Amino acid sequence: NAGVTQTPKFQVLKTGQSMTLQCAQDMNHEYMSWYRQDPGMGLRLIHYSVGAGITDQGEVPNGYNVSRSTTEDFPLRLLSAAPSQTSVYFCASRPGTGDTGELFFGEGSRLTVL
Amino acid sequence: GQQVMQIPQYQHVQEGEDFTTYCNSSTTLSNIQWYKQRPGGHPVFLIQLVKSGEVKKQKRLTFQFGEAKKNSSLHITATQTTDVGTYFCAGPPQGNEKLTFGTGTRLTIIP
Numbered sequence: 001n002a003g004v005t006q007t008p009k010f011q012v013l014k015t016g017q018s019m020t021l022q023c024a025q026d027m028n029h030e031y032m033s034w035y036r037q038d039p040g041m042g043l044r045l046i047h048y049s050v051g052a053g054i055t056d057q058g059e060v061p062n063g064y065n066v067s068r069s070t071t072e073d074f075p076l077r078l079l080s081a082a083p084s085q086t087s088v089y090f091c092a093s094r095p096g097t098g099d100t101g102e103l104f105f106g107e108g109s110r111l112t113v114l
Numbered sequence: 115g116q117q118v119m120q121i122p123q124y125q126h127v128q129e130g131e132d133f134t135t136y137c138n139s140s141t142t143l144s145n146i147q148w149y150k151q152r153p154g155g156h157p158v159f160l161i162q163l164v165k166s167g168e169v170k171k172q173k174r175l176t177f178q179f180g181e182a183k184k185n186s187s188l189h190i191t192a193t194q195t196t197d198v199g200t201y202f203c204a205g206p207p208q209g210n211e212k213l214t215f216g217t218g219t220r221l222t223i224i225p
Contacts, residue, residue, distance in 0.1 A: 031211070040123065042202060043157070043215040050211060058212060059115065090156060097211060100145050102159040103204075 002026045006091050006106035013081045013113045021076040021109050023091030029104070031094045032074040033058070034066065036087040037108075043090065049074055050097040081113045116141045116207050120216040128224050133190040135219035137203035146179050146186040146205045147213070157202060160188075195223050 007022045025032065033048035035058075045058030049068040063085060065077040074093075078085060088110050092103040117140040127133050137146065145164045149157040161170055163179035163186065170177045176189045186203055203216040 033213070035215070040217065042118075042120075042217040043204075045212055045214065048212065059214070092157075100162065100164070100206075102147070102162065103149075103157075103213065105156040105158070107156050 004091055004093055004104050004106035006089075006109050008109060009107065010110050011112070013078075013111065015082060015113060017081050018077070018079050019081065020078075021089055021091075021111070023074045023076065023106060024072050025074075025091075025093045025104070026072065027093065027095070027104070028071060029093035029095050030071070030097050031101075032068065033092050033103070034064070034074070034076045035090045035092065036060065036085075037090060038087050046076065046089075078111075081111075083113045085111065086113045087111060116212075116214050118203060118205065118214050118216040120201075120203060120219050122219055123217065124220050124222075126222045126224060127193055129195060130192050133193050133197070133221055135188050135201050135203075135221075137186040137188075137216050139184045139205055139214075141184070141207045143183050143205035144208045144210070146183075146203055148177060148186075148188055149202045149204060149215075150199050151202065151218075152199045155199075190221075193221070193223055195225060197221060198223050 004025045034046040035043040047066040049055045091106040094101040147162045148160040151157045168179045174191045178187045200218045200220045202218045
């Protein structure tokens, strides 16, 4: 059971570099989302999607882009990395849209921006 | 925007003691969910409560959802070393798909 798969698990970037964090789920979930986790601040929603072709902003979207071309994949792009984006990033999905239902998390991607 | 606060931020207890974490939202929630994150791991879903005043139990864990649907609590009876981790509440405002997480309570157990 693959569930939610994130790659890479670790990444070090220099300020100004770009990269994409990959997220794929094999559960046919409609809803997918990206969170970042920083010490003492819990998990903050970056972007989310309720289906292929539909994305929306969360609490902290600045500096990040997303797209949802397929149900399975929801990549997160950093166009010009900044040290403030050093964090642990989690992708999460759930079966349906609406305001209810268990979120299934990936194992996380730890990003360091120098 | 919606804010979800949890207290305490940290809790150290002797093994066998009880533990409680409290969750408070600035807005009325459609439902409340609780997650556990082990050190170095990812959040794992524990439970969802939907009804005002609802109480649910899972073995030694008791979850409550407040009457006004703006607060919740998680109580663990007789903690064990396996309970170590950070506990998060999360809830969407009514009619909203965005799930806002609380700041979390980190539980450590003293054997």
